[in-house]
Amino acid sequence: MHSLLSRGNALVAYTLTLLAVLTSLCFLTTVFLDYSSSASINTVKVVVKNVPDYSASREKCDLGFLTFDLQANLTNVFNWNVKQLFLYLTAEYSSAKNSLSQVVLWDKIILRGENAVLDFKSMNPKYYFWDDGNGLRNNSHVVLTLSYNIIPNSGFLPNIVANGEHIFQFPSEYTAARV
Numbered sequence: 001m002h003s004l005l006s007r008g009n010a011l012v013a014y015t016l017t018l019l020a021v022l023t024s025l026c027f028l029t030t031v032f033l034d035y036s037s038s039a040s041i042n043t044v045k046v047v048v049k050n051v052p053d054y055s056a057s058r059e060k061c062d063l064g065f066l067t068f069d070l071q072a073n074l075t076n077v078f079n080w081n082v083k084q085l086f087l088y089l090t091a092e093y094s095s096a097k098n099s100l101s102q103v104v105l106w107d108k109i110i111l112r113g114e115n116a117v118l119d120f121k122s123m124n125p126k127y128y129f130w131d132d133g134n135g136l137r138n139n140s141h142v143v144l145t146l147s148y149n150i151i152p153n154s155g156f157l158p159n160i161v162a163n164g165e166h167i168f169q170f171p172s173e174y175t176a177a178r179v
């Protein structure tokens, strides 16, 4: 009965159970924590152009340009079950064509142990702010928010929107200048 094989089996089973228990504990001790935090977002420069898009028809669409300030202290979001944060800045607006458009303008990964205090001034977005029509010019309600995905060692992947949005408007005229 107590062959080497069955001892080996028992050891593997024991180890796996132990790992599962530890993983669950790791998850349970952090699942109810508050991962919320706040961000301060501001736009510095905002202009809009009307330029041919990349499609075959070369239809003219609105392309927004902005620079932004962003401050947030995400130190408290990190605990021993948080491996990294995936941050992203989203612009949300509605237009005559779409009731809701969401555009991700910028993102960043913060690894555990890295500086989690953000203090950016006059940042350029990483991604283009295209509208699929003429929904940006004179749009008076564009909402910027900072969100983060928590990448844990085990358990859920909470997706959180930081408190503190910034609402801005695009100018009523297109700019012809190079930006």
Ligand SMILES: *[C@@H]1O[C@H](CO)[C@@H](O)[C@H](O)[C@H]1NC(C)=O
Pocket: 073, 074, 075, 076, 117
């Ligand atoms: C960020 O938050 C942590 C924890 O609350 C605090 O110890 C630290 O001083 C804060 N840093 C800044 C720059 O506000």
Ligand SMILES: *[C@@H]1O[C@H](CO)[C@@H](O)[C@H](O)[C@H]1NC(C)=O
Pocket: 138, 140, 172, 173
């Ligand atoms: C911009 O919007 C305002 C109010 O939403 C409107 O009164 C104005 O005529 C618009 N301007 C242009 C140039 O479309």
